[in-house]
Amino acid sequence: MSLSEKLIYKQIYDTIIRAVTEISDDVKAILQNTLAAETNETAKSMLSSMLENLDIAKSQDKAVCQSPGYPTTYLSFGNGNIPKNLVQIITDAVGDATDKGYLRPSMVDPLTRENSGNNTGAGIPNIEYEYCPGQTYVDFIISFKGCGAELGNDIRILTPAKLGKDLSGLKRLVLETAINAGGKPCPPYGIGIGIGGQMDIAAKLSRKAISVRRWDDVNRDPQLAALEQELKDSINSLGLGSGGTGGDTAALAVKIERTHTHTAIAPVAINFHCWVARRAGIRIHDDGRTEKIL
Amino acid sequence: MNKIILSTPLHEEEMRSLHVGDVIYIKGAVYTARDLAHIKLKTLFESGEPLPKNFNGAALFHAGPVALKNQDESWRLNVIGPTTSIRMEPHADFVGQLGVRAIIGKGGMEEATLACCRKYGYVYLQAAPGCAAKLAQGIEKINDVTWFELGMPEAIWELQAFEFGPLVVGMDTHGNSIYKSLREKAIEKLNRLYPAG
Numbered sequence: 001m002s003l004s005e006k007l008i009y010k011q012i013y014d015t016i017i018r019a020v021t022e023i024s025d026d027v028k029a030i031l032q033n034t035l036a037a038e039t040n041e042t043a044k045s046m047l048s049s050m051l052e053n054l055d056i057a058k059s060q061d062k063a064v065c066q067s068p069g070y071p072t073t074y075l076s077f078g079n080g081n082i083p084k085n086l087v088q089i090i091t092d093a094v095g096d097a098t099d100k101g102y103l104r105p106s107m108v109d110p111l112t113r114e115n116s117g118n119n120t121g122a123g124i125p126n127i128e129y130e131y132c133p134g135q136t137y138v139d140f141i142i143s144f145k146g147c148g149a150e151l152g153n154d155i156r157i158l159t160p161a162k163l164g165k166d167l168s169g170l171k172r173l174v175l176e177t178a179i180n181a182g183g184k185p186c187p188p189y190g191i192g193i194g195i196g197g198q199m200d201i202a203a204k205l206s207r208k209a210i211s212v213r214r215w216d217d218v219n220r221d222p223q224l225a226a227l228e229q230e231l232k233d234s235i236n237s238l239g240l241g242s243g244g245t246g247g248d249t250a251a252l253a254v255k256i257e258r259t260h261t262h263t264a265i266a267p268v269a270i271n272f273h274c275w276v277a278r279r280a281g282i283r284i285h286d287d288g289r290t291e292k293i294l
Numbered sequence: 295m296n297k298i299i300l301s302t303p304l305h306e307e308e309m310r311s312l313h314v315g316d317v318i319y320i321k322g323a324v325y326t327a328r329d330l331a332h333i334k335l336k337t338l339f340e341s342g343e344p345l346p347k348n349f350n351g352a353a354l355f356h357a358g359p360v361a362l363k364n365q366d367e368s369w370r371l372n373v374i375g376p377t378t379s380i381r382m383e384p385h386a387d388f389v390g391q392l393g394v395r396a397i398i399g400k401g402g403m404e405e406a407t408l409a410c411c412r413k414y415g416y417v418y419l420q421a422a423p424g425c426a427a428k429l430a431q432g433i434e435k436i437n438d439v440t441w442f443e444l445g446m447p448e449a450i451w452e453l454q455a456f457e458f459g460p461l462v463v464g465m466d467t468h469g470n471s472i473y474k475s476l477r478e479k480a481i482e483k484l485n486r487l488y489p490a491g
Contacts, residue, residue, distance in 0.1 A: 042315065042462060042472075049422035049460070057373075057427040066360050066373045066426040067447075101372045104360040105446050113330060115445030146424075148378035148401065172488045179480045182473055183401035184378045186423035234487055238480035243423055244401055245462060245472050276424040 005083055011282055011290060012140065013093040019142055019280035020063045020102050024294055026214040027190070027252065027277035028054060034188060034242070034249045043247025047188075050242075050275060065276045068103035069144035071125040074212050074281075078135030081286055087127065090142075094119050103144075128208065141281035141294055143211040146274035149189065152181025155203055158266040170195075170268060171231065177270045178235045178251070183244015185272035188252045190215055191235075192271040196259040199267050205257040206271035211279055212294070215253035228254045242275075299457060303351025304395035306415040312463050314470045318419070319459035320396070323437065323452055324353045328377055330448040331441065332385045339388065346440045347450065349392040356382060356399035358447025360426070361436060369436045371453065375426035376400035379418070383407060390414030402464050402473030411467050418465035420472075432458035 022028075028051075035047040057064040071094050075082065083089070095118040097103050107121040108114055116124075125142075154177045162169045174193065194205025219225040232254040241247025252275065261267060281294030300308060302322030312318070325347055327335070338345055359374035379399030382389075386406040389397065395416050397403070400423040411417060421429055437452040465471040 045317070045460060045462070046422050049425045049428055053422070053425035053428040056431070060427060062373050062427045062430075063360060064427065065424045066358065066375045067377065101360055101362045104358065106358075108445065113445075113448075115448070117445075148423075151378055151380070168488050172484065172490065175484045175488065179477060179484065182477060183420070183423070184380060186400065237487070238483050240476055240480055243420060243462075244476070245420055245464060246476055274424060 005085070005089060008083060008086070008284070009089050009093060011284065012090055012142075013096065015140065015280045015282050016093055016097050016142055017102055019144060019278045020068070020097070021057050021061060023054065023064060023277040024214070024279050026216045027275070030215055030252045031188070031275065034252065038242070038248050040241055040247035042245045043242045043249070046243035046245065046247070063102050064278065065146065066104055067146055067148070068098070068106050068119060069146045069278060071119065072143045072145065072207070072211065073125055073127045074130070074139070074141040074143065074208065075127055076130040076132050076135065076139040078132055078137070081136070082138055090125050090127070091120055094125055128204070137283050137285040139281060139283050139293060141212050141279060143279035145207065145211060145278075146186060146276060149185035149272035149274045152177065152185045152272045153270060155199060155267070155269040157199065158268055159264065160266065163266050167227070171234065173268060174231050174270060175234060175238065178240070179238065181272060182240065186274035186276065187240065187244050187250040188242045188275050189250065190253040190255065190273040190277065191251055192273060193254065193256040194269040194271070195256065195266065196261040197267060198261070201259060202267035202269035203271070205259060206269035209255040209257040210253070210271060210273040212281070213255050214294070215255070215277070219256065224256045224258065228256055297457070302353050304353060305351065306395065309395050309415050309417050310467045312417050312466055313468065314463050314466050314472050316463040317460045318463070319432065319457045320353050320455050320461065321457060322455060324355050324398070324455045324458060325349070326355045326357045326359065326451040326453065328356060328358055328448050329381055330444045331450050332382055332388070334441065334444070335392070336385065336388050339392070347452065349394050352392070352394050353396045353398060354389065354394045355453070356397065358449070359436070359451055361439070361446060361451065369439060371430055371433055371436050373426035373430045374433065374453070375424055375429050376421045379403050386410040390416060398461060402471065408465055408469065408471050408474070411465050412469055415467055417463055417467060419461035420464040421459070421461055429458070432456065
């Protein structure tokens, strides 16, 4: 990569600020459409507040939400084109954004609950690497998924019998999980579902599905596309609504990814993403050009 | 429609006059308290030690702000919004004993809290989730912070609200909960959509 490390730091820092002071534009558009179609008064109030909040955050250069969520980076790269100390660059950018008040210091030791003070710590930021041989660019997506949403998550190891006829067992599981989550994940949320692999693989897939895909996209796999649509419509028909206080829409998107698994099992991970879709991505080409990808 | 603005300290009769779906705003001191603050307050209370604030008539906000330090070491509020209240469900009775009159949060609470709302005369109010920049506009300033060593999110921040809201009554003193009703309806719908077995 021909860019100096300072330039890379700036790209990453700017992407972080963009992620936390706005939400990705696909989600904003869906929110606007959701408000326009909403029939429930309380839900209209919640959705109006959300859209008004986005305007205020953007115009005042403030974080959309007080919680920084959990910092995750999805990095895809080619041959030798990420700088050796990229982890430190990302860590520094998150720390600096924290010091400037864009992120509340919220990372703690899981047992002692001691706050690190600047969103650093063991395993932070979480980085998911994907090596793509021959790729002449680096894709960097940073996603700050909220953690109230984590309280609604679930993972089950289903069996062929439990998947049910026409996947009814799977569909019941997803809807039950949404009912139990209620208003905890700040609806109207996105749901990522990972199916297959083993427990850990399904879990990773579930978070990736809802973190990196545009929420207005259509799955290229027709069976999954149909399932995504059906689950979204079914969840919304439950009436839980925006804010979890009733209304037409609790789910803005359902995104499913699958991977082959063992003949005995069907691991299913269900991962909630709050409406505050704090994710942003850039592509840095080997020749130095950059472009926005999310 | 005129805004209903209630001032702290809040009174029991005022809370018992509210019903789910009502929308109010709050004026006066509001205290933030999350997981660690509740645990620490309870420990002090149970050992008869003095509490750092008087919670009689208080509005308790499940939240942790983004606060910035000024030159003179005071704090200013950047943004603040509600955290997921259900985590504080174990403290339902304790909060009532403290004299809290309103809990502000998001996502609702469950049976223990609903029973204590009726028993003690406090309500659960939902603030629009994720709306931290907007909600901060209803707060004039930060008065002080207690137990900052717990971390910025977990400390008790005393906020001075002038028109904090809109806050929707999610659980009232009459045994009604929006969350409970919605859950029941949703389960019925689920069983029609994808019958069990």
